[in-house]
Amino acid sequence: METKSKIRILIAKPGLDGHDKGAKVVALALRDAGMEVIYSGLHQTLDQIIQSAVQESVDVIGLSIMSGAHLPICQKLMAMMREKGLAHAKLTVGGVIPHQDIPKLKEIGVAAVFPGGTSFEDIINGINRLFE
Amino acid sequence: MLDIKDILAGNQNAGAGMIRLVEDRDPLAHELLKRLYPHAGRAFIIGITGSPGVGKSSLIDGLIAEFRGLNKRVAVIACDPSSPVTGGAILGDRLRMQRHAADEGVFIRSMASRGEKGGLSRAAKDAVLVLDAMGYPIIIIETAGAGQTEVDVADIAHSVGIVTIPGTGDGIQAIKAGILETGDVFIVNKSDRPDSEAAVFELNMMLGLRPPSKDVWKPLVLQTQALDGTGVRELARVFLSHFDFLRQEGRLEKKQIKMESRYFQSLVRDLALEKIMAALETSKGYQDAFKKIRLRGTDPVTAAESVMDTIRVLNNDTKYHC
Numbered sequence A: 001m002e003t004k005s006k007i008r009i010l011i012a013k014p015g016l017d018g019h020d021k022g023a024k025v026v027a028l029a030l031r032d033a034g035m036e037v038i039y040s041g042l043h044q045t046l047d048q049i050i051q052s053a054v055q056e057s058v059d060v061i062g063l064s065i066m067s068g069a070h071l072p073i074c075q076k077l078m079a080m081m082r083e084k085g086l087a088h089a090k091l092t093v094g095g096v097i098p099h100q101d102i103p104k105l106k107e108i109g110v111a112a113v114f115p116g117g118t119s120f121e122d123i124i125n126g127i128n129r130l131f132e
Numbered sequence B: 001m002l003d004i005k006d007i008l009a010g011n012q013n014a015g016a017g018m019i020r021l022v023e024d025r026d027p028l029a030h031e032l033l034k035r036l037y038p039h040a041g042r043a044f045i046i047g048i049t050g051s052p053g054v055g056k057s058s059l060i061d062g063l064i065a066e067f068r069g070l071n072k073r074v075a076v077i078a079c080d081p082s083s084p085v086t087g088g089a090i091l092g093d094r095l096r097m098q099r100h101a102a103d104e105g106v107f108i109r110s111m112a113s114r115g116e117k118g119g120l121s122r123a124a125k126d127a128v129l130v131l132d133a134m135g136y137p138i139i140i141i142e143t144a145g146a147g148q149t150e151v152d153v154a155d156i157a158h159s160v161g162i163v164t165i166p167g168t169g170d171g172i173q174a175i176k177a178g179i180l181e182t183g184d185v186f187i188v189n190k191s192d193r194p195d196s197e198a199a200v201f202e203l204n205m206m207l208g209l210r211p212p213s214k215d216v217w218k219p220l221v222l223q224t225q226a227l228d229g230t231g232v233r234e235l236a237r238v239f240l241s242h243f244d245f246l247r248q249e250g251r252l253e254k255k256q257i258k259m260e261s262r263y264f265q266s267l268v269r270d271l272a273l274e275k276i277m278a279a280l281e282t283s284k285g286y287q288d289a290f291k292k293i294r295l296r297g298t299d300p301v302t303a304a305e306s307v308m309d310t311i312r313v314l315n316n317d318t319k320y321h322c
């Protein structure tokens, strides 16, 4: 039997911020790059995100955060990922992320950061690179 | 490392990891499936099928709530097509069921078709086996089949719900075209829209053409509005009463045998085809016959028959000679 793996990614928007147009467009771009994208929508609690990531056996959790709360959210989620047997999965975050926060996010354990304005190509390459 | 005991204990990480192996066609998957197999066969499996966008996921969201209300754990396999061009997929069914995401008694798994023809892949069938072995008493499969492809959901599910919506003659046409026989429950969803009664009437008329028999489940037509939940409790009840019906007088056993024998046959057919073709294509008889066709010395059908004549299947052995 031939193995045929794909990158599986959960796209989620934690918290209460507004719309999900951006996240949807990114989801389409990732699909066109050959990934399997599980789109879980707006207003996700961290528990929902973790449970979904477990059940969907994803390789990547891609958060979209516009609220400015990316640091505490990522910190909490990284801890939950370790606790819930998701240590093998990568966390990435996009949205409104000030550049000075990128090193802090990396330190927390976030595998890749895509601040607003990052091109689709860079996002796709950035995710693919995590699995080389 | 995956431990079979964790899967059997219902551990979601272990179950999800196993399903991933299955869909990646990892060589380890077969080994583990072999050991899970004796523990499966207890779940009630419901198939929900129908054209894209008719409201399958929204209905399943409501069914999960109903079954959870009866304190039953529920697992869902939601299938979506992979893009034939890029191999990628948007798996959007979970979105409609996400209110159940943090409920420990619910397991929702999206699966892409990954190039398999038909509404369902073998991986989906194996995933159902994993969820069954994990101990979920109810497993729901969502598959959007176009035309005839959804027929095979009946090979996996004990009870098949076919979803359509009012005002789409083509939805009902599709049902007429071949899946009328496989439906146990017909659901006219979005019945908030006009012409819902007409759709129910038409379906009932078509179903009325089936000869009545006391030993055969009489399919029902229901109207639902998945968004506000109208009719969903009734739908859940009908699925459960179909299950009760099957459990009487050995019907479930009979159905199980039919499903298993069809699946077994398809597996053997695939393997046989693969093996025999691999041997034939390199055989002298095959090459010679093809040469003859090229020279117009014979026609393709005669040549194909002559190749088949070179196969001698031994009665008590699986060997064949070319």
Ligand SMILES: Nc1nc2c(ncn2[C@@H]2O[C@H](COP(=O)(O)OP(=O)(O)OP(=O)(O)O)[C@@H](O)[C@H]2O)c(=O)[nH]1
Pocket (backbone or CB within 6 Å): B051, B052, B053, B054, B055, B056, B057, B058, B059, B093, B096, B144, B189, B190, B191, B192, B224, B225, B226, B227, B228
């Ligand atoms: N008016 C109305 N809209 C509905 C109803 N049920 C579902 N919808 C809407 O129909 C759309 C499709 O619903 P889904 O549940 O995603 O349908 P689906 O059959 O799972 O779709 P695919 O998985 O893409 O084939 C959504 O926008 C729903 O909100 C209903 O009873 N009435």
Ligand SMILES: [Mg+2]
Pocket (backbone or CB within 6 Å): B056, B057, B058, B092, B093, B142
């Ligand atoms: Mg759906």
